Amino acid sequence: MTGTPSTEGVAAIDIQHLGVRYANGHLALEDITLTLAPGEVCALIGTNGSGKSTLCKALLGLIRPTTGSISVQGGPIAQARRRGSIAYVPQAEDVDWDFPVSVRDVVMMGRQGHMNWLRLARRHDHALVMAALERLDITALADRQIGELSGGQKKRVFLARALAQQAAILVLDEPFTGVDVGTEQCIQSLVRDQGREGMAVLVVTHGLASLAQYCDSVAMIHQRMIAVGPVDTTLTQANFQAAFGGHPMMMTDEAH
Amino acid sequence: MSLLLEGLLLPFTFDFMSEALWVGVVIAALCAWLSCFVVLKGWALAGDAISHGILPGVVIGYWLGVPMVLGAVISALGCVLGAGAITSRCRIKEDAVLGIAMTGFLALGLVLIAASQSTIHYMHILLGNLLGVEAHVRQQVWLMSAMTAALLVLKHRDLVLYCFDASQAAVLGMPVARLHLLLLTLLAMTSVVGLQAVGVVLVVAMLITPGSTAFLWTRRFVPMVMVAMGTAVISVMLGLWASFYANVETGAAIVLAQSGFFLVSFLLAPRKGVLARYLSFRRAVRTDRRRAAASCTD
Ligand SMILES: Nc1ncnc2c1ncn2[C@@H]1O[C@H](COP(=O)(O)OP(=O)(O)OP(=O)(O)O)[C@@H](O)[C@H]1O
Ligand SMILES: [Mg+2]
Secondary structure, eight states: OTTOOOOTTOOSEEEEEEEEEOTTSOEEEEEEEEEEOTTOEEEEEOOTTSSHHHHHHHHHTSSOOSEEEEEETTBOHHHHHHTTOEEEEOSSOOSOTTSSOBHHHHHHHTTGGGSOTTOOOOHHHHHHHHHHHHHTTOGGGTTSBTTSSOHHHHHHHHHHHHHHTTOSEEEEESTTTTOOHHHHHHHHHHHHHHHHTTOEEEEEOSOOTTHHHHOSEEEEEESEEEEEEEHHHHSOHHHHHHHTTTOOOOOSSTTO | OHHHHHHHHGGGGSHHHHHHHHHHHHHHHHHHHHHHHHHHHTOHHHHHHHHHHHHHHHHHHHHHTSOHHHHHHHHHHHHHHHHHHHHTTSSSOHHHHHHHHHHHHHHHHHHHHHHSSOOHHHHHHHHOOGGGOOHHHHHHHHHHHHHHHHHHHHTHHHHHHHHHOHHHHHHTTOOHHHHHHHHHHHHHHHHHHHHHHHHHHHHHHHTTHHHHHHHHHOSSHHHHHHHHHHHHHHHHHHHHHHHHHSOOOHHHHHHHHHHHHHHHHHHHOTTTSHHHHHHHHHHHHHHHHHHHHHHHHO
């Protein structure tokens, strides 16, 4: 991984007793403790409004924690961001789809943190952009304007941007919403491969059936941490009912 | 033909006209460049507030004998940042607060002008005076244009990313708050430059119209900047011809030409113009019908 200091034995993500309260007084998270080792793929699940997106944003430093601490690769978040160590694909992209940039331009933005102060794209950057486009099978769309894509294609573009960033940590907030089976499998295999290459991945999802196939661990939250651990021992009926308010667990992916 | 060419070139054989042309071209190109960011960021109203907010600073700057950029930037930032601070602390919508701030600053500027002795000087600030830009002002224009252009080149990628996706810029560790302030400052500096041509009242047009026109013609950022600059520069020429031959107010003529470009583009631009969109829709419907008819007869 580029831009990663020696991280042997250091947790990729270390969240300790995190609490987040929004400015309107709403307590979104309370006493969340979660650690991810390098190369660990962790699914984050919970009901709507349980605080999953809030946890992601706090991890990225987009929201300030009210209590507790977060360290990334053993250091503060701001430092990790400046190294380009954290890549993020938000739940809903809040961008102007009419903006005059091409798909290739957007993916290149993932490289921007690694460029020197003149921000010139070097051959290495172009190669990584091409590779990311290929990995997500959108090379043919490279010169389209960003608004001229379907919802699923847009999702792939932002995943490609995160991939091109070559980060050590990847945060995906609901990458599977509104995508077809093919795209879903493409993203899952991507996540698995990135994990094998040493990237720590936190992926928010509502699809439970395929969790075991691409995740090492699962964290179930409902404002507080309900359960966290390996998928097979944690995703139990009892934990599920605690997290999802008594609803019995259905092992299908229909609840996207 | 050569008679027409002669007629077009004749005005610029006069020194004051060719000087006005140079200054006007630089001012228009710079404003057009900034206008692309303004339009894409959805900052038309903020641009308006900045361009009006500079007035008290410019007047006070004159009084104190400091370079007018300094006063202008401070007062413009005071205007928009003050409005921003108020918006985040009360329930009045942002556009209303910006409107209050901008008209308040403009009125303050007018009061200050009335309070000062010589009013002739300040008419230039309100309406612009491209045909009579003084030498020391021209130097300020060159200097500020060079500085702004250099910053725009150096910070190009960061500013584009900031405008497109501010949260991604933050995730990549960029100083988002500083980029925000940089863009506001550049806007204030450009407003000061722009008011030399068209005055405080109309300078916002130079900061909105060329970018909007160019947006209709292009699908990439750099071409958008080029088209914006092109239309702005041609507008300056049209404005100067109009004022030379028809004795029209230069600043107003420039802005009118820019508005004309926008209107024509709205109608005729390929892909994004109304006519092109209508025609391509009609064409698609016609093929649909033909195909449907063919499948019926099969
Ligand atoms: N900007 C905000 N200000 C105040 N409260 C907020 C804000 N954003 C979210 N919340 C509240 O915080 C709680 C957690 O929200 P969050 O977006 O983290 O949920 P989530 O688990 O991602 O839900 P979903 O599955 O619907 O995406 C919710 O109750 C929500 O209403
Ligand atoms: Mg969410």
